Amino acid sequence: MANSGSNLCPANSGHSRPELESCLLRISNDCTQCQLCVKECSFLQTYGDPKTIATEYAPNFEKFQQLPFQCSLCELCTAVCPHDLNPAQLFLEMRREAFGRGKADFPQHRVLRNYEKIGTSKLFTWYALPDGCNTVFFPGCALTGSRPETTLELYRYLQKHLPALGIVLDCCSKPSHDLGNHVRFNNVFNELKNYLSANGVKTVLVACPNCQKVFNEYGTGLTVESVYQRLDGLPLPKTDNIAEKVHLHDPCVSRFYGTTQDAVRSLLKKKGLQLSESSHSRKTTLCCGAGGGVSCLASERSRNWTTKNIDNADAQRIVSYCASCTHVFAAHSSTGHLLDVVFQPQKILNGESTEAKAPLTYFNRLQVKNKLRRSTTSGTRTRERQIGDRSGTGFPVKRVAVVMFLILIMLAVGKIALI
Ligand code: SF4
Ligand code: SF4
Incomplete structure (x- = not known):
């Protein structure tokens, strides 16, 4: 959309994405500066209401290269806006613009980028689609790492009710999405989506709300359902109740x-x-x-x-x-x-901790994969993803895994010595 006919965004010249231009125009034109979103958000309290930010926006100003990365993309502003405006989308588009200009390669984001690279690597991914599989369980990286036993228990439980249920251990690539690297996001997510569709998968059961949002917004052709919905329709496992x-x-x-x-x-x-x-x-x-x-x-x-x-x-x-x-x-x-x-x-x-923390989470993910691999039945199509290795990231996943494994052994030996 061209900016002709409106002089509301005089500082906006020079950005290259039509999606960004569209967001800027909509907010510049329709935001009434009612401040409802500002009341909820310290980011907007610092930088001004969405109309102020949109009209002042100039992609070459240093301020606007960091600014959108201080918005959580949480969409609370979108939820409270009486005019159905979506400031969160504006800040996501600004992130993409900054990334496209090579201005958003912040070293502080390395940890997130590496988390995704590990999650999409050959070493950490595992697909198992049994004969007749048209539904897969997609637990997501965080649940699998923090709660490996629960992840496996949930899968086995769902399998009792859906015998041809498959499982996919992979990363939905939300870090690339949120950090503005939409080229990598599209490449990596579409490869995953296309593989599922090409292999007869119609429905993805997601446990992670982040994966749910990604599949829902970008998983064209796939039906997305949260495992909580599915569990709510099944008899629950018999356990003690927590009456609190x-x-x-x-x-x-x-x-x-x-x-x-x-x-x-x-x-x-x-x-x-x-x-x-x-x-x-x-x-x-x-x-x-x-x-x-x-x-x-x-x-x-x-x-x-x-x-x-x-x-x-x-x-x-x-x-x-x-x-x-x-x-x-x-x-x-x-x-x-x-x-x-x-x-x-x-x-x-009992007040016990229910979650594992990094680096144990990575070890847990490998263990879940190994357990699933060992229990694979004949006639199951399996794969480990190669795209992470081909995407030119150069991230030494295997070396990191070996180092983690050695650290874990040292920790275990230390614990035994202390006992
Ligand atoms: S999406 Fe960004 S601007 Fe909107 S409420 Fe969340 S942090 Fe604030
Ligand atoms: S709630 Fe909507 S109209 Fe009000 S300031 Fe925020 S974006 Fe503008």
Whole structure:
């Protein structure tokens, strides 16, 4: 869309993406500066309402190369806007513009980029599609690493009800998406999506709300369903119930997924829990602090979101259905994952930690893969992905895995020596 006919964005010349131009024009023209979104967000309180940012935007100014990476892409602004504007999309487009100009290669993002490269590598990926498979379980990197037993238990449980259910251990590439590298995101995600479609997969069951959003927005031709919805329609595993009041947190990426939100509430109630929710739940839920990789460049802003959530929980145990949110909150408050409640409530009742932390998470992912590989039945199509190795990343995944393994052995020996 050309900018002719409107002089509202005089500083906008010089950017190359029509999608960005479209967002800038819409917000410049339609934002009434009502400040409803600003009231909710410290990023906007610092830089001004969306109209101010859109009209001042100039891609060559240094300010605008860092600025969009301080927005969590959480879409709370989108949820509260009375004019259906989407400032989060504007900031994502600004990220893509900065990345395309080579101005967004921040060293602080290396940890996120490497996380994805490891997740999409030959060493860490595993696809197992049994004969007749048209549905796969996609647990996501964070759940598999932090809760390997629960991941396998959930898969086995779903398999009882869907015998031809396949499994895919892979990364949905949301880090590349959120960091503005849409070329890598499109290449890597489309390769995954095309492989599934070409092999007869019609439905993807996702456990991670981030994967759910990615598959939902970009997985054309695939039906996406959260495992919580599926579990809610099945008889639950027989375990102890936790009869206590907990604070439920909806991940920000799930804010527009009402069906998933309903299923989560139903599951928790079936397990005997009483739920408390703040006014910031469902559509107006708050980012945990990890959204959009903001903690890499603006740790204060990220902590601000985390603190708001902890305050809203009012000292009650927090339950979330995103392994990343759960990890963030667990550093500050007693926190459990919904799947802990469904499969391992005893751990929560005993106050035991239910999640593993890095670097153990990487080891866990390899272990899950090995267990799945060993239990593969004949007639199952399997693969390890090669795209990460061919994408020119040059990231030494195997060397990192060997080093991690040696560290783990040293830790284990140290523990034994101490005993
Ligand atoms: S997406 Fe979230 S962090 Fe970004 S401007 Fe909107 S409310 Fe603020
Ligand atoms: S809520 Fe909508 S109209 Fe109001 S300031 Fe934010 S973007 Fe503009």
